[in-house]
Amino acid sequence: MLKQKHFKTNTTHNYAISQIRKFTKYQAAIGKDTFVPGEEYSVKGVHYTPYIFTDAELQKLFEAFDTLHPHFKSPEREFIVPVLFRMMYCCGMRPSEPLKLLFEDVNLQTGEIYIRQSKRKKDRRILMSKDLISLCCRYDSFKKPRTYFFEKSDGSSFPTYWMRNQFRIC
Known part of the structure; x- marks a missing residue:
């Protein structure tokens, strides 16, 4: 039997159970004697409650984005991070x-x-505010030409863990 501790998240566990269920249903459909795991083998997740920042917390957070220092692994992050997080916040982006x-x-x-x-x-399409357009124009004048709007020095896109790390640093 699959034990929860073998998987890092409930989602991974449930995905594995789902794949096993599909395979065993197929085996049953072709006449093989098999056990099809039921819903009781899936893990019920804990309901996620999003955290809503106060105005003061948001102000501190954006001040931290604006005062970020260069880092040898991310030499342009002090230009990228303030625009990236403002775009995400102001436009309601995932x-x-x-x-x-x-x-x-x-x-x-x-x-x-x-x-x-x-x-x-x-x-989908999103519209930026005039302030955000102005900020993006300043960023654009610094960072040309490129494939991604926000990209690493090698021309590839940033992975989501990079963004998570920058958020934690701030």
């Missing part, structure tokens, strides 16, 4: 969305951001 933004998907004249293959593989 954490991976600004990291996957192509340069061509951000229109700095109209303020329109085109998000490809977001939740449920749907595309």
Whole structure:
């Protein structure tokens, strides 16, 4: 039997059970004598309650983003992080969305951001405020030409763990 401790998260455990269930249902469909694990083998997750920052906490957080120092592993982070997190916050983006933004998907004249293959593989459009457009224009003048709007020095996109690490640092 699969034990929960073999998996890092409930989602991983439930995915494994789901795959086993599909395989054993297939075996049963072709006439093999097999055991199909029921729902009781899935792990019920703990309901996640999002944390809502106070205005004072948000102010401190954005001050920390704005005063971030260069780091040898991320030499341009002091330019990227303030814009990245403001874009995510002001536009209601999911954490991976600004990291996957192509340069061509951000229109700095109209303020329109085109998000490809977001939740449920749907595309969507977001409009930026004038202040955010101005901030993105300043960032754009520093960082040209590129494939991704926010990209590493090697031209690839940042992984989500990088963003999580920058948030924790601040």
